[in-house]
Amino acid sequence: MASPLFRAKNIGKKNSDGTWLFRNIDIDFSHGVMTITGPSGVGKSTLLKCINQTIVMDEGQVWLDDKTPDQWGVPTWRSKVMYIPQRTTIMEGTPLDFLEEVRAFSVHKRNKDSYDDPVQIALDWGIRPHLWHKKWNTLSGGEMQRISLAIGCSFRPEILLLDEPTSALDEVSCEKVERTLGHLNCLWVTHNPQQAHRISTAGELVMRGGDNREPPLEVSIDDGNNNNNNNKNNNSSNNGKKKDGGRGQHEEGEEEESQGKAAGVGAGGRVRQDSASSSDKTVQAGRR
Numbered sequence: 001m002a003s004p005l006f007r008a009k010n011i012g013k014k015n016s017d018g019t020w021l022f023r024n025i026d027i028d029f030s031h032g033v034m035t036i037t038g039p040s041g042v043g044k045s046t047l048l049k050c051i052n053q054t055i056v057m058d059e060g061q062v063w064l065d066d067k068t069p070d071q072w073g074v075p076t077w078r079s080k081v082m083y084i085p086q087r088t089t090i091m092e093g094t095p096l097d098f099l100e101e102v103r104a105f106s107v108h109k110r111n112k113d114s115y116d117d118p119v120q121i122a123l124d125w126g127i128r129p130h131l132w133h134k135k136w137n138t139l140s141g142g143e144m145q146r147i148s149l150a151i152g153c154s155f156r157p158e159i160l161l162l163d164e165p166t167s168a169l170d171e172v173s174c175e176k177v178e179r180t181l182g183h184l185n186c187l188w189v190t191h192n193p194q195q196a197h198r199i200s201t202a203g204e205l206v207m208r209g210g211d212n213r214e215p216p217l218e219v220s221i222d223d224g225n226n227n228n229n230n231n232k233n234n235n236s237s238n239n240g241k242k243k244d245g246g247r248g249q250h251e252e253g254e255e256e257e258s259q260g261k262a263a264g265v266g267a268g269g270r271v272r273q274d275s276a277s278s279s280d281k282t283v284q285a286g287r288r
């Protein structure tokens with residue numbers, strides 16, 4: 001069987017006090033959108049930065065096409081596994097100035113035809129061309145977010161590491177951006193359970209913090225009919241497979257759609273493709 005495009009094995013990052021912020025994160029990813037969810041502060045952004053090699057991980061290894069960042073060379077790795085931060089740091093100059101600067105980096109120096117046009121990408125998302133000539137500090141949060149994303153997409157990275165890429169967008173813009181990014185390979189951090197459900201085509205990584213190999217805490221959720229569901233009770237309808245916890249509850253009627261789409265994180269924190277049933281309302285609680 002062919003190796004996945006991207007692999008992460010046992011990724012771990014410590015807090016400054018030596019405890020584990022997260023540990024034992026395993027990912028096999030080939031194409032599509034894999035969502036990363038979990039409570040605030042659990043380390044989702046830090047995980048993306050570890051993968052991108054912006055932050056040094058304390059444990060584990062990552063591979064793209066079976067080669068490590070060192071084998072690729074870190075600048076090349078970052079151009080292939082590209083991180084788009086949650087908030088764009090306000091920069092001097094205009095987005096066009098920034099684009100020229102990035103293209104001048106040797107790792108991005110290529111034939112003009114090997115780029116997509118970010119102005120065109122952003123135009124599809126409602127960013128009119130004149131905005132590229134405005135100073136960054138005069139753009140709205142949503143404009144900055146779409147322009148940064150368009151620049152990232154234009155370099156055609158193998159994988160985009162997206163940190164809440166639509167957090168500043170209205171519903172219509174969000175839908176347009178989702179439609180474009182849905183055709184690319186993305187590891188996508190989101191806080192929005194509906195969005196995770198909508199966009200995830202390659203599974204969900206639900207981060208719980210600490211050692212992801214520890215069994216999740218189980219929380220019973222009242223389904224509104226005074227019926228408490230828990231993991232044990234639902235195993236019969238779920239063939240014993242754990243359901244992802246980050247999305248928690250789905251609406252009735254979504255069950256069929258979620259078959260084969262939802263992914264659970266097993267005890268090892270490994271993302272696995274499950275045909276989990278959304279009738280299982282057991283959630284994994286954060287464990288720090």
Ligand SMILES: Nc1ncnc2c1ncn2[C@@H]1O[C@H](COP(=O)(O)OP(=O)(O)OP(=O)(O)O)[C@@H](O)[C@H]1O
Pocket residue numbers: 014015016021038039040041042043044045046047055
């Ligand atoms: N370079 C770093 N090394 C170690 N810990 C860090 C580093 N950067 C941030 N942290 C800490 O890691 C913790 C997790 O932060 P992070 O931003 O990754 O969480 P998150 O899950 O993305 O949160 P949110 O959902 O609120 O954006 C925080 O306590 C933060 O202070």
